[in-house]
Amino acid sequence: MEYPYYPGCTLKTTGKKDEEAALEVAKLLGFELKELPTWTCCGVVYNLTSDVMADHLSATRTLIRAQEMGRELKTNKLVTLCSMCYNVLKQVNLMYKNNPDKLYNINLFMDTEEDYLGNIEILHFLEVLYNDIGLEKIKQKVKTPLKDLKVDPYYGCMLLRPKTIAFDNQDNPHVMGDILSALGAIVIENPMTVECCGAHQVITNKEAVLDCVQRIVNISQSKGSDVIVTPCPLCQYNLTTAQKSLFQKGKINYQTPVIYLSELLRIALSDNNENYLKEYMFIKDKLEKRGGL
Amino acid sequence: MVFTVSEKGLELRKTVEEISGQNIFQCYQCGKCSAACPVVDSMDMAPNKIIRFVQTGDLEVLDQNTFWVCAACFTCSARCPRSVDIAKIMEALRNVMLRNKQDFINIYSKEFIEKMIEEIPQMAIVAAIKKGVW
Amino acid sequence: MAEKNQIPLVSVFIMGKEYKIPSGLTLMKAMEYAGYRYTRGAGCRAGFCGACATIYRLKNDYKLKSALACQTTVEDGMYLVQLPFTPANKKKYDMEKLNIAHNALLKEYPEIARCISCNSCTKVCPQELKVMDYVQASLRGDIEKAAILSFDCVQCGLCAFRCPAEITQYHVGQLARRLNGKFVAPKAIHTEDAVAKVNTGVTKKEISKLKSLNASEIKDLYKKRSIE
Numbered sequence: 001m002e003y004p005y006y007p008g009c010t011l012k013t014t015g016k017k018d019e020e021a022a023l024e025v026a027k028l029l030g031f032e033l034k035e036l037p038t039w040t041c042c043g044v045v046y047n048l049t050s051d052v053m054a055d056h057l058s059a060t061r062t063l064i065r066a067q068e069m070g071r072e073l074k075t076n077k078l079v080t081l082c083s084m085c086y087n088v089l090k091q092v093n094l095m096y097k098n099n100p101d102k103l104y105n106i107n108l109f110m111d112t113e114e115d116y117l118g119n120i121e122i123l124h125f126l127e128v129l130y131n132d133i134g135l136e137k138i139k140q141k142v143k144t145p146l147k148d149l150k151v152d153p154y155y156g157c158m159l160l161r162p163k164t165i166a167f168d169n170q171d172n173p174h175v176m177g178d179i180l181s182a183l184g185a186i187v188i189e190n191p192m193t194v195e196c197c198g199a200h201q202v203i204t205n206k207e208a209v210l211d212c213v214q215r216i217v218n219i220s221q222s223k224g225s226d227v228i229v230t231p232c233p234l235c236q237y238n239l240t241t242a243q244k245s246l247f248q249k250g251k252i253n254y255q256t257p258v259i260y261l262s263e264l265l266r267i268a269l270s271d272n273n274e275n276y277l278k279e280y281m282f283i284k285d286k287l288e289k290r291g292g293l
Numbered sequence: 294m295v296f297t298v299s300e301k302g303l304e305l306r307k308t309v310e311e312i313s314g315q316n317i318f319q320c321y322q323c324g325k326c327s328a329a330c331p332v333v334d335s336m337d338m339a340p341n342k343i344i345r346f347v348q349t350g351d352l353e354v355l356d357q358n359t360f361w362v363c364a365a366c367f368t369c370s371a372r373c374p375r376s377v378d379i380a381k382i383m384e385a386l387r388n389v390m391l392r393n394k395q396d397f398i399n400i401y402s403k404e405f406i407e408k409m410i411e412e413i414p415q416m417a418i419v420a421a422i423k424k425g426v427w
Numbered sequence: 428m429a430e431k432n433q434i435p436l437v438s439v440f441i442m443g444k445e446y447k448i449p450s451g452l453t454l455m456k457a458m459e460y461a462g463y464r465y466t467r468g469a470g471c472r473a474g475f476c477g478a479c480a481t482i483y484r485l486k487n488d489y490k491l492k493s494a495l496a497c498q499t500t501v502e503d504g505m506y507l508v509q510l511p512f513t514p515a516n517k518k519k520y521d522m523e524k525l526n527i528a529h530n531a532l533l534k535e536y537p538e539i540a541r542c543i544s545c546n547s548c549t550k551v552c553p554q555e556l557k558v559m560d561y562v563q564a565s566l567r568g569d570i571e572k573a574a575i576l577s578f579d580c581v582q583c584g585l586c587a588f589r590c591p592a593e594i595t596q597y598h599v600g601q602l603a604r605r606l607n608g609k610f611v612a613p614k615a616i617h618t619e620d621a622v623a624k625v626n627t628g629v630t631k632k633e634i635s636k637l638k639s640l641n642a643s644e645i646k647d648l649y650k651k652r653s654i655e
Contacts, residue, residue, distance in 0.1 A: 045420045054543050055423070058543055162378075195331055196366030201421075207335060
C-alpha cells in the first residue's frame with residue numbers, strides 16, 4: 001500500500017528524526033509513504049476568519065498536489081506526520097466541503113492549477129496505524145516489547161480540536177495509548193494529555209509556554225512516567241526546551257525525555273535497534289532491567 | 294440597568310461578528326472558556342470578560358493583550374456550552390487590529406530576530422508571524 | 428519613408444497615450460521610437476541585467492503580463508509601463524558570520540514566513556523561474572534547492588512588486604546562492620590551483636609579452652588562437 005505523504009517544513013529540519021523514524025516504521029509495517037514531488041508550507045495556523053481566503057491558498061495547493069498523486073496511486077488519501085499540518089489541511093478541506101462557493105472562488109483564482117475537487121481525505125500517521133494497519137498487526141510485528149517502560153502519550157491540541165477534525169475522542173483520546181500498549185509499554189493516564197503546550201507563543205510569550213509545560217510535566221512526573229510521547233514537532237520542541245528552563249529555575253526536579261511516537265515504534269519494531277537505542281540510554285536501561293534485550 | 298453603546302462600539306461589535314461569524318450574544322458569561330484557557334495567566338483580561346466587552350461595545354477591549362497571547366489551541370471553543378467559537382472571536386479581534394495596520398510584532402526588530410535561535414522550528418516562527426503581522 | 432510605411436503599424440499605449448509603432452520592434456525600441464529617452468532602465472539591452480522590467484496588458488485580457496522590455500516585441504493593443512526601479516529591502520550581512528542552519532535565510536529575511544503560496548511571483552517572472560518554489564525551499568531551509576531554482580534570476584524585481592506578502596524574492600534567492608556557493612557547493616579546486624599558479628609568477632613572462640604588442644598584433648594573435 002502506498003500513501004501520498006506531505007511532510008511539512010519542520011519535519012525537514014528540527015523534526016527530521018520524526019520523519020526518518022516514521023518512514024522506516026511504515027516500511028516495517030508493510031506500507032510506504034510517498035512524498036509529494038513538490039509541496040508548499042501548509043500555512044501552519046488555520047485562518048479562522050470568515051472572509052480571508054488568501055491564507056488558505058497554501059493548503060489548497062498541497063491538496064491539489066495530493067489529488068495529482070492520488071490519481072497515480074489510485075487513492076484519495078494524504079498522510080501527514082505533523083499535527084499542525086494535519087489540522088490546517090483538514091480544516092481547509094472541511095471548509096470547502098461546507099462552502100462549495102469558496103472552493104469555486106479559489107479554483108477561479110488559481111488559474112494555473114487544475115481545479116481542486118474537494119475529495120482528498122487527510123489522515124494523520126496515527127490514523128493509518130490504528131485504522132488501516134490495526135493493533136493486531138502491530139502487535140505481531142513487535143521485536144522488542146517496551147515492557148516496563150512507562151509512557152505518557154501527549155496529544156496536544158491540533159489533532160483533536162476543533163471537534164470537526166478530531167480522529168479520536170476529544171477529551172479522552174485512546175489511539176496513541178492503544179498503539180503504545182500494543183508495543184508492550186505501560187500507558188499512563190495524564191489528564192493534561194490534550195492540554196496546549198503554548199504552541200507559537202514560544203516566540204512572543206515564552207513564560208506562557210513554561211507555565212503550560214510545567215502543568216503537563218508535573219502530572220506526568222507524579223504518575224512516574226519514563227518518557228513523554230508526542231506526534232507533534234512543536235510540542236516536542238516546547239516540552240523539551242521548556243523543561244530545560246524549568247529545571248534550571250528549580251521548578252521541576254528532573255527532565256522527562258520527550259520523544260516522537262514514531263521513534264518508539266521504530267525501537268520496538270526494528271530488527272536491529274541498537275543504533276536507535278544509543279540515543280535513548282534510559283530506554284535501554286529500562287529494557288535491560290527486565291533481563292536481556 | 295441601561296447600557297449606552299457608542300457608535301464606534303457598535304461598529305466594533307458588528308465587525309467582530311462579521312469576521313468571526315459568531316453571534317456574540319450567545320455568550321452567557323459562564324466563564325468556562327477562561328477556566329479552560331491554558332495561557333489565561335498571561336492575559337490582561339480573561340476571555341469571557343473580553344466577550345462581555347465586545348457585547349457592550351467597550352473599545353478598551355482592543356488595548357488588552359488577551360487575543361495576542363491566545364495560542365489558538367481551541368480549548369475554549371471545545372468547552373463552551375453555548376457553542377460560541379471563542380477562538381474565532383480572538384482571531385477577529387486580532388484582525389481588527391491588524392487591518393487597522395497595528396501589527397503585534399515587528400519582524401525586523403532586534404527582539405524578534407534574536408528569538409530565531411538555531412533550534413527553533415519554522416512552524417513556530419511562521420505561526421507567530423501569521424497571527425501577529427498583517 | 429517609403430520603406431518604413433511597408434511595415435505594418437500597431438497601436439501601443441505607453442503610460443496611457445496611444446502611439447503607432449512599427450511591428451517587430453521590442454518594447455524598449457518602441458519607447459524610443461515614441462520619443463522616450465532612457466537615462467536609466469536601459470541596461471544591457473540583451474536580456475541579462477534585468478533593468479527593464481515592464482508590465483502590460485493586452486486588449487480584452489484581464490491578465491497583467493510582464494516582460495523584459497528589451498526581449499519582447501510589441502503587440503497591437505498593448506498597454507504598458509516600464510518600472511524604473513524596485514524599492515526593495517536588501518539586507519546587509521557579513522558572509523563570514525552566516526551559517527547554513529535551517530533558519531539562516533529566515534533570520535535575514537523573516538518575511539519569507541509570510542508567503543501564502545499565491546504563486547504571483549512565479550506567474551510574473553520573465554525568466555520563467557519557479558519563484559514560489561524557491562521561496563518555499565528557503566522557508567524550509569533547503570538552501571541548495573533555493574539556489575538551484577533561482578539560478579537564472581536577473582534581479583528585475585517584478586516578483587517583489589507582485590508579492591502580497593512583501594517579500595523581496597530575488598534578494599532571498601541571491602543570499603541562498605551565496606550561502607550555497609560558500610558552504611554547500613563543492614569547492615572549485617581548479618580555480619584555486621590556477622590562482623596558486625599565477626601567484627608563483629609563471630605567467631608573468633607571457634603577460635609582459637602581451638603588453639608589449641600593439642593593437643593589430645593582438646588582433647592577429649586572437650584570430651590565430653586555438654578554438655576547442
